[in-house]
Amino acid sequence: MNIPVLTIDGPSGAGKGTVSRAVAKKLGWNYLDSGSIYRSLAIAVLKQGVDLENETEVAKVAQAMTLEFDCGDELIVKLNGEDITPQLGLESTGNAASIVAAYPGVRRILLQKQKDFRRLPGLVADGRDMGTVVFPDAEIKVFLTASAAERAQRRYKQLMGKGIHANLKLLTNEIEERDRRDTERKTSPLVMASDALYIDSSDMTLDSVIDEVLNLIR
Ligand code: DC
Numbered sequence: 001m002n003i004p005v006l007t008i009d010g011p012s013g014a015g016k017g018t019v020s021r022a023v024a025k026k027l028g029w030n031y032l033d034s035g036s037i038y039r040s041l042a043i044a045v046l047k048q049g050v051d052l053e054n055e056t057e058v059a060k061v062a063q064a065m066t067l068e069f070d071c072g073d074e075l076i077v078k079l080n081g082e083d084i085t086p087q088l089g090l091e092s093t094g095n096a097a098s099i100v101a102a103y104p105g106v107r108r109i110l111l112q113k114q115k116d117f118r119r120l121p122g123l124v125a126d127g128r129d130m131g132t133v134v135f136p137d138a139e140i141k142v143f144l145t146a147s148a149a150e151r152a153q154r155r156y157k158q159l160m161g162k163g164i165h166a167n168l169k170l171l172t173n174e175i176e177e178r179d180r181r182d183t184e185r186k187t188s189p190l191v192m193a194s195d196a197l198y199i200d201s202s203d204m205t206l207d208s209v210i211d212e213v214l215n216l217i218r
Helices: 017-026 035-045 055-063 093-102 105-117 128-132 146-163 168-184 206-217
Strands: 005-009 030-033 066-071 076-078 123-127 140-145 198-202
Touching: 005 128, 017 030, 017 123, 017 140, 017 206, 030 035, 030 066, 035 055, 035 066, 035 076, 035 093, 035 105, 035 123, 055 105, 066 105, 066 168, 105 123, 105 128, 123 128, 128 140, 140 206, 146 168
Parallel strands: 005 123, 005 140, 030 123, 140 198
Antiparallel strands: 066 076
């Protein structure tokens, strides 16, 4: 049976998570936040004192780790039985995730974990290579982006809203650095699938992006 998939790829901070979660909820479909898998691996690597630059050791951690996801209103992730949700969203976790995600062996090991999310009645999958590598046969593909300045601004507001001190210039630099690493890596780089719809959300509200994606499905 062909289980429908909607893929939403794009750079960090473009609003993929919010849009994907809202669309999945509206449709009653499952949701895969593939970035959280790479983030969980980064946390495991750091916890075990493994060098992020040691590809062989990082791949061993990826092979051995067990992950449990509870995709309710808030994503809850358990790594080897331990709740790591509070660490998932940290900037440091995202930056480390971008390093381990560049290793081909790691991506190979984590591929099936992502494919396993394809369950009835359907799946919304968000990441970098959902439409190009993990679910190339997806019916509907979206490439969601926004300018680096706008993405940094959104992240800044989000952090300040949570009472976390942030530096806009530093955030912009980190976002640009992460874009560079994610797009220039050799394995599964961030590229738009040839059959994806391009949406630039720089001047759009997230609600209007959600409507546009839902219209595609209808
Ligand atoms: O979407 P995110 O910010 O949670 O992703 C964190 C990092 O994980 C991102 O910088 C690159 C990597 N990633 C990836 O390589 N492939 C994916 N499908 C999702 C994330």
